[in-house]
Structures are given as structure tokens and as C-alpha cells.
Amino acid sequence: MTILYHLFKILAHHWHWGIRFAILLFLLSQITAPRLRVMLENPPKTVQTTQPKVCMHTDLVHEPPESAIQMSLQLIREMGAPTIVEFFPWAYIERSPDVYDWHQPDLILKHAQNQGVRVIARMGFVPQWARPKDTSFNYIDEDGLTHFIEFLVDFATRYAGRIDHLIIWNEPNLAFEWGFLPTDPNRYVDMLKAVYEPLHRANPTITVLAGALAPTLEPEGSPNGLDDLLYLQGMYDAGAQNYFDALAIHTYGFITPPETPPDPRLLNFRRAELIREVMVANGDTDKPTFITESGWNDNPRWTQAVRPSQRIAYTLSAFRIAEGWDWADTLCLWIFRHPTPRNTHRDNFTLVTPFFQVKPIYYAIQAYARGFAMEGALWLNPPEE
């Protein structure tokens, strides 16, 4: 206390030194640790691939360091995947009304362009300020929709020419993804009708993707959701046809091989063909589709998972089947990597660990996409008693 007292006494008598001292303190406070510099590729890279439909759903929005975004996209490029699907949560970007934080989307776009990777944006996730208290991030009402349209227009305008594909909402045929409200294709089509024209005005070359329906067999009236085939027909019945340019499809293999024939009572990879049949039956023959989520899981316990060896074999076969689907622009796998362990079976969908350890399935897809040969057996024969 005595030292401080004397210091203030001196400064009071020599006020000009006090000002100098304050300026010095201010300048010192501006010194921070040097940031890790992330160097861009110069010239920018392009994806070398023989299989342009290969695509990855990513989780870059949750990557804290820029270097992790870059490293993920480098690995994706080197794997031979020219497209990613990335989630751009509204709640992360517009944290309060008309106050935007574009930092993370800008970083993602900067590095995607630098690696030559096309980005398809998935949109949704309602901020707290745009919905009633005690509702989930997937709840949207009339007021919320008005704000959502404004956000989408801002997003589409900002990234026009860099992001030209927008998926409107995710899996609206699940109650969980629809704010725990009863699922209703009419209300989802109302959303499409509301956003379609404003988005095309904001970016005339935009492709508005609808659907992204969850593969499910839930019957009419179920509190959990509605069968994706029924829901899609419901969308057409509600007049959706002129309000989307392409359909996003989610089709998972679960425990069946990809060759398993489609069946309306079965959830399997070729269910995508049934989705396509609904489109054709409703006159959308020329409208493209993008498979934006697919894949197999290799968790040792989950009943909907297969073994890691099966996962590799099934995934490669699925890509070969999709080669013959001229109506499908992409086959995107869920999911390339999570920034941190999820500690659930979700970790068993990834191709790369949070610590950037590359799993064998990555190399198998890379060999397929880049045309590399894979030699030698991957595992030993079972031991004999």
C-alpha cells in the first residue's frame, strides 16, 4: 500500500509523467502472443479424382483452430473428394438480431476454395432470440421463419458464387428435428415457399435443396416422425414441386450390404431409389438429387452398426452403385471427422479421428477415388483351434 501511495503521490506531482506512464501501460497491454500463421496453398489446389461423386459431410463449424480446418480440407482433397456438405448453424452466426459473426464461415470458405473443394451449405438451428423460451434449436414458428428468411438471404448474398447450394433444414420428418412438434409436410413446404424466391433474388445461380429427410419407417400419426417416402409424397401434395431445385437425400446402409434391393419396409442404402421413384411419379424426372448423408457405422455395440471390415467393403460397393445413378450428383458420407471425441457411436462414422489419425477406410476410399491400387490382405485368417 505504501508503495502505491508513493507512486500516486509522485504521479500527482508529475502529471505529464503520469500520461506517459498510462500510454506505456496501454501499449504493453496490446502485446499478445503471436498467432499461428496458416499459410494458404499458392497456387490454389484442385482435387484430383476419378470419382467426382465422392463427397464428405464435414463438421468444420466446430473446429476451433484454423489449422484444423485447413488440415481437414487438405485430407479431403487428397482423398479425392471434390465436394463437402457443411452445416452453418444460424444460431452460431446471428447470435442476436442483425448482429452477425461471419468469422468461422469465412474461414471455412477461404480454405475450401484454396483446396479446390465445393461447399454445399446446410441451413437451420434457430437462435434463442428467434424462438420461445424452453423450445429446442429446431423449433421454428411464423416469427422465427421471418427472421430465418432474412438470415438466409444475407447468407446467400454474402457467399454468392462461393456457395451455390443451400439445403433448407435437416430431416424435418423427425419430431426431434422439427422442434418436438408433430411432423407436417405442409408446414415444411410453407417454409420452402417462403424462402425460394428471396434466395433466387439474392443469388440467381443458387440451387435450393429440399428434403434431407431422415430414413425412417415411422407410420402416420407417430409422435416420433413420418416415413420419408410418405413425407416426400406429402410435400408434393402440398405443392412443393416449384419451390426446390434439387432434392437432398439421406440414405444409410445400417446393417445391410449396399446391394440389398430397395423395399419400402426396409431402411437400406438403395432406399434412395425409392425416393427417386417418388420424384419421378410426381413429374420431377429431370430434377437432380444430392445424397448428402450416407454411410455405415462400425461401433462394436450399436445394433445398427457393422464391423469395420464390412464398413469398408460396403462403402466402396455403395460408391460403385452410385456411379450408375445418373440422377445423383453426389454421394456424401457422414462424417469426415469430429473436432473432439463424441464418446458415443457417432465416433464410429468418422474417417479421421479428432487427433487426425487416419482410419483404414480413408485409405480405401482414397484408393477408389484416385485410382490407386491396394495390395495385400488387410487382416489375418481366423486362428484355428
Next chain:
Amino acid sequence: MAQSTRRIIIGAVVVGILAMILLPLLNPSEKTPAFPHGMLRIATDTSYPPYSRDVDGELIGVDIAVGRALGEALGLPVQFVPLGIDALYDALKNDRVDLIISALQPEDIMRSEVRYTLPYFDDGLVMVSNADMPITTWQQLENGAIAYEFGAYADEIVRAWSRRVLPFDKMPYELPEYALDAVRLGLAQSALLDMTTLGLYRQNYPDWAIHATYITHKPFTIAVRMDRENTFIATNDKLKELLDNGTIARILNEWMVYDDWD
């Protein structure tokens, strides 16, 4: 110091002390019963045997048995709410359930919203060897062989070790059970795989004497909403009782061969 200033300071101290005494009495969490619905509502993902499974409408498994044992210890009827894994935390946050019991590992990003009890099982990776030649550290693998499932988490660990330790043979198999066969038949010194797979495998070979050492940890805990402090305390206390009196070990041994390798 002026007398008025002294009075203000003394008054502030008195108000502060009174606030410290009285505020906890006004804390709503202290007045809320641990289980306000008069039952134990438990969310569980029934696609995860041997922990939680729906067999023709009947819920079975370790987690179901743990939930029932907790209900009995608390003197409450139990209602299970089967949900997909994506909906578990939302159900807890929206007060559709009191607890999540679903082979659940703590997630750091959830810690601001939920509390996790102490673990009732560790499903981490274990290094398994024959009891007469125990392998307890990976350094002992020098010039030996380790078996594991190709592409699984154990594969990641073994590949990481192979870059930093003395030479050893890697023996990838298509299934983790083959890796255990390799150890049991003396083809490999050790196998690396999760504790549940080991426990299930040992049901077929109850006389096989092994040694197991945890290499990684994967604790299964129960999640409670952050603002339900009384619920958390009651659940955690009863779970500890069930662990201490051997109830949890008995439940685990109904579904696998379980030893506490810690």
C-alpha cells in the same frame, strides 16, 4: 473514519452475513423434491446391447437393470422412455425424463447443462494376456505380438504404439473374437479390445485364466439436469450404495463375465 461511514460498513457486513444464512433457504433447488413426478423417469437408447435392448417390447440389459435397482433403492416406480441417442439430452433438458441411463460417457460440451454421476462401468480398451504370462504394459510387447480387430479403435492405438516403441508384431483380425482366440491359443502374447467384448467372449470360455489391464477408459455414467441438484445427489448416493454392496457387479455378471480389473 467518520461515524456515519462506520455505520454503513457495519450495516453492509450484517446484511451480507444475513444474506449468506438466508439465501440458501430461498434457493428453489433446495425446495424441489428430487423426483417431483413421484417416479423415476429414465431415458435410454434401446439399440445398445448388452446395455439396453428392446426384445419384443420388453426392455432388457445392464442399463435397464441398473435403472430398476436405482428405483428400488429410492423407493420409486421406474418408467423407461426409449429414445434415439440424438434425443436423449433434449429429453432431459425438456423435463421429459429425470435421468439418462444409456451406456453414457460424459461429454465435455454438455457439462454446463448436466451433471454426471460416478461411473458404474468402464468399457475402455484392455490389454488381455494369459494369466501365466501377464502383459501389463505396452513396453512388454517388445518382440512379441499383439492381436486386435482391423479398423477398430484398438487398431488406432496399436498403430500409434508401432511408431514409438520397440519392435513387435501387429496381428489384425477381421473380428475382435479372433484376436482373443489368438491369445488363448498362444499365437499372440496379448490382445487389445474393449472390456464388453472381453466380458461377452469369456461367457464361452469361463475357465480361461486371463490377466487384463486397462489401456484407455470409457466410463459409463448417469446424466442428471444441472439445475436438479437434489436429483443428482439422491441418484449419485444410491448408485454408490449399489456399487459398494455389490449390486452393480451382480448385474454386470448377469450379462457378461465381469472382473474388476482396477
